Amino acid sequence: SQQGEEDPQALSIQEGENATMNCSYKTSINNLQWYRQNSGRGLVHLILIRSNEREKHSGRLRVTLDTSKKSSSLLITASRAADTASYFCATDGETTDSWGKLQFGAGTQVVVTP
Amino acid sequence: DTGVSQDPRHKITKRGQNVTFRCDPISEHNRLYWYRQTLGQGPEFLTYFQNEAQLEKSRLLSDRFSAERPKGSFSTLEIQRTEQGDSAMYLCASSLDWGEQFFGPGTRLTVL
Numbered sequence: 001s002q003q004g005e006e007d008p009q010a011l012s013i014q015e016g017e018n019a020t021m022n023c024s025y026k027t028s029i030n031n032l033q034w035y036r037q038n039s040g041r042g043l044v045h046l047i048l049i050r051s052n053e054r055e056k057h058s059g060r061l062r063v064t065l066d067t068s069k070k071s072s073s074l075l076i077t078a079s080r081a082a083d084t085a086s087y088f089c090a091t092d093g094e095t096t097d098s099w100g101k102l103q104f105g106a107g108t109q110v111v112v113t114p
Numbered sequence: 115d116t117g118v119s120q121d122p123r124h125k126i127t128k129r130g131q132n133v134t135f136r137c138d139p140i141s142e143h144n145r146l147y148w149y150r151q152t153l154g155q156g157p158e159f160l161t162y163f164q165n166e167a168q169l170e171k172s173r174l175l176s177d178r179f180s181a182e183r184p185k186g187s188f189s190t191l192e193i194q195r196t197e198q199g200d201s202a203m204y205l206c207a208s209s210l211d212w213g214e215q216f217f218g219p220g221t222r223l224t225v226l
Contacts, residue, residue, distance in 0.1 A: 004156075033214075042118075042205060043157070043217040088156045099212050100145060101170065104156030 004089045004105030012111045019076040021108040023089030024069075030092045030099060032065055032072050037086045037107070046074075046087075051094070079112045086110070118218035120206050126224045127196055134192045135221045139208030146189050147215060148181055150174065151203040163189060196225045 004025045013019050023032070031050045035043040049056045049065045049072065056063045062075040076083055086109050090102040119138045127133050139146050144165050149157035160179070161171045165186035175181075178196075183189040193200055203222050207215040 035217075040203075040222070042219040043207075045214050045216065048214060090156070100147065100162055100209070100215075101159045101172075102147075102149075102157075102215065103159065106154065106156050 004091055004103065006087070006089060006105040006108040008108060009106070010109045010111075012113070013079055015080055015112055015114050017079055017112075019079050019083070019110055019112070021074050021087055021110070023072045023074070023105055025072075025089070025091045025103075025105075026070065027091075028094040029067070030094050032063075033090045033092070033102065034061075034063060034072075034074050035088045035090060035104075037088065039085075043088065076110075079110075081112050081114050084110060084112045118206055118208050118216050120204075120218040120221050122221055123219060124222045124224075126226065128226050129196060129198060131196055132192065132194045133196060133223065134190055135204055135206075135223075137189045137191070137206030137208075137218060139188070139206070140210075140216055143208035143210050143216075144186070145209045145211065146183055147207040147209075148189070148191055149205040149207065151205055151220070152201075157205055160191075193223075196223075198225050201225045 004023050007022045033048045034046040037043045047058045060077045065072045086107040088104050088107045090104045121136045147162040148160040151157040163183040178194045181191045203220045205220045207217045209215045
C-alpha cells in the first residue's frame with residue numbers, strides 16, 4: 001500500500017501561473033521528498049525536507065511540511081510548459097529499519113499550457 | 115553520462131518466459147534500490163542492497179523474483195515465469211549511504 005496521497009490527482013494551468021499540490025501521509029517520517037517524472041521516464045529528485053524543518057525553497061519551488069497534520073505542499077511559481085510532468089511525494093520512515101525504502105504517493109499530473 | 119543507467123529500456127516477452135534487467139548505479143554509491151511502478155501509480159519499493167548485501171525484500175517480491183549485486187557494483191533483477199501482472203516499469207536508484215536517491219530511466223516490461 002502507498003504511504004502518501006497527492007491532491008489533486010490532476011492540475012491544468014497556464015504558463016506563468018502558480019501550481020500547488022498537496023501530499024498527506026500516514027506514519028511518522030524522517031524526511032519527505034518530492035520527485036518529478038516526465039512521461040515514461042525516470043524520476044528526478046526535486047527537494048528534500050526533514051521532519052524538523054517547516055519550509056524549504058529551491059529556485060521556483062517551495063515546499064512546506066506540517067508533521068502535526070502529516071501533510072506537505074509543493075508550490076511551483078511562475079510555471080513553464082517544461083514543468084508539465086507528474087509530481088510525487090515520497091516519505092522516508094522514522095525508524096532506521098525503514099530508511100531508504102521510499103514510499104510514494106500516486107502523484108499529481110500537472111499540465112502547463114502555453 | 116555518470117547517472118544511473120538501466121538496460122534494456124523496453125522488454126516485451128511472452129508469459130512464462132524469464133527476463134533479466136540490469137542496473138548500473140552511480141559509481142561511488144554504495145546503496146542500490148529497485149522499485150516497480152504500474153500505470154498511474156507511484157513507485158513501490160521492491161528491494162535494496164548495501165554494497166553486495168541484499169538487506170531487505172518487500173513482500174511484493176514473490177519467489178519468482180530474484181536480485182543480485184555481485185561485487186557491489188551493478189545489479190540484476192530476474193523475473194522467472196513471467197505473468198501478465200508483472201507488466202510494469204522497473205526502476206533502479208542508487209544513493210551514497212542514506213542520501214538522495216538518484217533514479218535511472220527505468221525498464222518497461224510488457225508481458226503478453
